[in-house]
Amino acid sequence: MxxxxxxxxxxxxxxxxxxxxxxxxxxxxxxxxxxxxxxxxxxxxxxxxxxxxxxxxxxxxxxxxxxxxxxxxxxxxxxxxxxxxxxxxxxxxxDPPVVTLISRDSVCSNDPAFIITGGNPGGGTYWGPGITDGKFNPAAVGPGRFKLYYRYKDSQTNCADTAFTFINVIGIPSRAEAGSDMPFIAADSIRLEGNIPFNGQGIWTVTHGTGGRFSNPSDPSSWFIRDSANLIFTLRWSISGKCGTSFDETSLKFFQVSINPCPGAPTVTDADGNVYPTLQIGDQCWMGKNLNVGRYVASTVSNRDHADMSNNNIIEKYCLDNDPYNCDLYGGLYDWDEAMGYSETEGAQGICPDGWHIPTDGDFKTLNSFYIYGDAGARLKVGGSSGFEAYFAGDRHAQGEFYSFGASGFFWQSSSYIYQFYNEGYIREVAACNGLLVKNHFNKKTGISVRCLKNK
Known part of the structure; x- marks a missing residue:
């Protein structure tokens, strides 16, 4: 003064x-x-x-x-x-008054404006960047380090002094971006494509799938290494900081050629662009995985037989337990009419790719007879010597419930069982409890797996 x-x-x-x-x-x-x-x-x-x-x-x-x-x-x-x-x-x-200012040392840039306190003795005036009418507005200044002031005047002596402090405005973490889905990975490892984090730290985690690891979970460009037979993973890239968390996910689908690919056609692609390995067994060329084409529809439960699929020119599928992720793991479940494309013709293409068809009864007989010791089921199930890898994916019952997961895998034939008032579809079953490939017939509104066979 x-x-x-x-x-x-x-x-x-x-x-x-x-x-x-x-x-x-x-x-x-x-x-x-x-x-x-x-x-x-x-x-x-x-x-x-x-x-x-x-x-x-x-x-x-x-x-x-x-x-x-x-x-x-x-x-x-x-x-x-x-x-x-x-x-x-x-x-x-x-002597001037002893003035101090102790305030919050940090705030988030998206915090609402708040009243500044901490000046002592009370009754003084605050000022500085972002302060209006005694309130500090982090959004007005944005991220950074700012000097705030407090001035107090003693009414008895008219002496005044000023104190100051610094406040850090911390930006919100950058929005996490895990990169594009990778539906066809023809190797056992892949470099990921997360974005570089700002105002936070990044970390990769596995949200679906087992048997995989990261070379460096905190590196946005970490390698992901598949260590098991599992081929499908969902990975999450999270960016977390003091001022929040964001995350994004990416889906990985590793592709593994079968142990005996069909000559000249090691893969086949369905109508949705999904790629499957092929498997040569004798003179037959089979799909090496369960079909997983179409739009997911939820199965509803009622006390009567019914289908939640319809003849609407859209391929539809059920997924085990109404979880779409299970379709990625075990393939879709289809009722007979949907699988056949609403055709009654044995050997119809149905929902199979062009040049492929729903197997006939004769096709399955040929497959069964290829294994001369009567152990076709043991050879075809997951872990069997054939490479067919028949999952025990169970079925969607005609009244809507899901059954038999982990116990049996069922596959439609394109032939019908017709007797008196029955009109059912023939199926083949691979069971965990035996080594047989069993023929049976189910209500056509049942949802089960489909394996397509290449036309000769």
């Missing part, structure tokens, strides 16, 4: 009258004299009686930094005349 004090000459020889002025410590004061004649010197006294001339102070003003109390006056010497003195002023010093 600056203060100006005008001193008047009272022409008293020796001692002079004096007035008192209170200053705040470290304030600046200016003493002035005017309308004088002669040489001017400024003097100071600690007691008001013992005066000493201030060296170099001979102008009509004197600047004082208020560090300690004292008396000040000016001396005028005009020729041979006795000195003339101005009135003296006694400078008294008040």
């Amino acid at each position: 600056k203060k100006s004090i005008l001193l008047a000459f009272i022409f008293i020889y020796g001692s002079a009258a004096f007035s008192q002025q209170y200053l705040c410590r470290h304030d600046t004061a200016y003493l002035f004299v005017q309308n004088y004649r002669g040489a001017l010197n400024w003097q100071r006294s600690g007691s008001g009686s013992d005066w000493s001339t201030i060296s170099g102070a001979n102008r009509d003003s004197l600047m004082i930094i208020a560090s300690e109390p004292g008396f000040y006056r000016s001396e005028i010497i005009d020729g041979q005349c006795a000195p003339v003195y101005s009135e003296a002023v006694q400078i008294l010093i008040n």
